[in-house]
Amino acid sequence: MIKPSNKLNNLATSVFSELAAKKNEKLRQGQDMIDLSIGSPDSPPPAFVKEHLAQSVLRDDQYGYAINSTDTFNEAVCHYYKQRFDVEVATDEVLQLIGSQDGLAHIALAYLDKGDVIIAPDPGYPIYSACAHIAGAELYQVPVNESNNFKPSLDEIPADIKKRAKIMIFNYPGNPTSALADQTYFEEIVEFGLTHNILVIHDFAYCELIFDNQKPLSLLAVQDAKKTAIEFNSLSKSFNMAGARIGYVIGDPTLLQPLATIKSHLDYGVFHPIQSAAAAALTSDYQFLDEHRKTYEKRRNIFVKELHTQGWSVRTPQGGMFVWAKTPQQYTSLDFSLEAIEKGVIVTPGHAFGSEGEGYVRIALVQEEQRLQEAAKRLALLL
Numbered sequence: 001m002i003k004p005s006n007k008l009n010n011l012a013t014s015v016f017s018e019l020a021a022k023k024n025e026k027l028r029q030g031q032d033m034i035d036l037s038i039g040s041p042d043s044p045p046p047a048f049v050k051e052h053l054a055q056s057v058l059r060d061d062q063y064g065y066a067i068n069s070t071d072t073f074n075e076a077v078c079h080y081y082k083q084r085f086d087v088e089v090a091t092d093e094v095l096q097l098i099g100s101q102d103g104l105a106h107i108a109l110a111y112l113d114k115g116d117v118i119i120a121p122d123p124g125y126p127i128y129s130a131c132a133h134i135a136g137a138e139l140y141q142v143p144v145n146e147s148n149n150f151k152p153s154l155d156e157i158p159a160d161i162k163k164r165a166k167i168m169i170f171n172y173p174g175n176p177t178s179a180l181a182d183q184t185y186f187e188e189i190v191e192f193g194l195t196h197n198i199l200v201i202h203d204f205a206y207c208e209l210i211f212d213n214q215k216p217l218s219l220l221a222v223q224d225a226k227k228t229a230i231e232f233n234s235l236s237k238s239f240n241m242a243g244a245r246i247g248y249v250i251g252d253p254t255l256l257q258p259l260a261t262i263k264s265h266l267d268y269g270v271f272h273p274i275q276s277a278a279a280a281a282l283t284s285d286y287q288f289l290d291e292h293r294k295t296y297e298k299r300r301n302i303f304v305k306e307l308h309t310q311g312w313s314v315r316t317p318q319g320g321m322f323v324w325a326k327t328p329q330q331y332t333s334l335d336f337s338l339e340a341i342e343k344g345v346i347v348t349p350g351h352a353f354g355s356e357g358e359g360y361v362r363i364a365l366v367q368e369e370q371r372l373q374e375a376a377k378r379l380a381l382l383l
């Protein structure tokens, strides 16, 4: 046996393997399963995006290494940011990614050495802590929960951590919490980054899923943000392009350069047809985005209403793709998730996102309304 790197010790996969094994057993037995465990969009991209992709793949000149993003793609990102978030972006402030995961996974390698610290939310999207382990850096987690209204107090971070931290990462609308931030909190975050010389990262993957007529807020809209912050974004959730891998990070070119250097050794860019389809999406009339948001808002309304009717008082998410639900007292997150599988619903146990997630489950709104209503009824059998 050749011993793998110690870095793998902290990259837990066991929860998901256990759930997958149980799900497969149920499927083999012929049970109808409603899978609400993964935030992968269940609908296709808009027709014009698929059409664009289909035509491009037939062209012979599309198959070389892309290496970098095209000017058209970068210009499309700038246009989109101005239109949707009123943020001015220059073309050299865009770094294309193979999905935002690519950048989030490698940013710590680009910035952190042993003894350096990354500050990340708990619960948080798993790569925020995994990237620290992959880079051999130290992780400091701040609790993000109902008692701090999902906006952790930055004052409470110990002085030693502030000194050693080089990256701090946030995500609104949050995965798994679906929480939103506000302008004042974003200003505090930027101030914190500037004061302590920390690279602030905002992951804005769910920027188009914000409900109840609230406006999306880019961290880069805050004054002086570009001096300390970069923002990751993606077409996966906004345009249902999750499998057609493409994303980007925006920021001052000097802040993006370390990641660009690492990536120049790791990959050769995004398939050209995906780049041009993404540019078409980002420069479209955005009618699709309005419908898309309404679809998820309706799903949220129907699912949460059904849960409330059944007697489970979950918080109504104001954005994102998930319901972050407190489990009934008699269950741990894992017990609840395993019991839910018995009833034909797959959800993700909250502790998979960090220890603060214990006592919660994450339920993704990635099925049609009727199936969500049925899922709510099945879950209510556990109350």
Ligand SMILES: Cc1ncc(COP(=O)(O)O)c(C=O)c1O
Binding pocket: 039, 098, 099, 100, 101, 102, 125, 171, 174, 175, 203, 205, 233, 234, 235, 236, 242, 246, 247
């Ligand atoms: C919060 C968040 N960030 C980033 C990603 C990665 O998305 P992609 O790599 O498809 O852009 C996801 C995917 O689920 C996510 O939930």
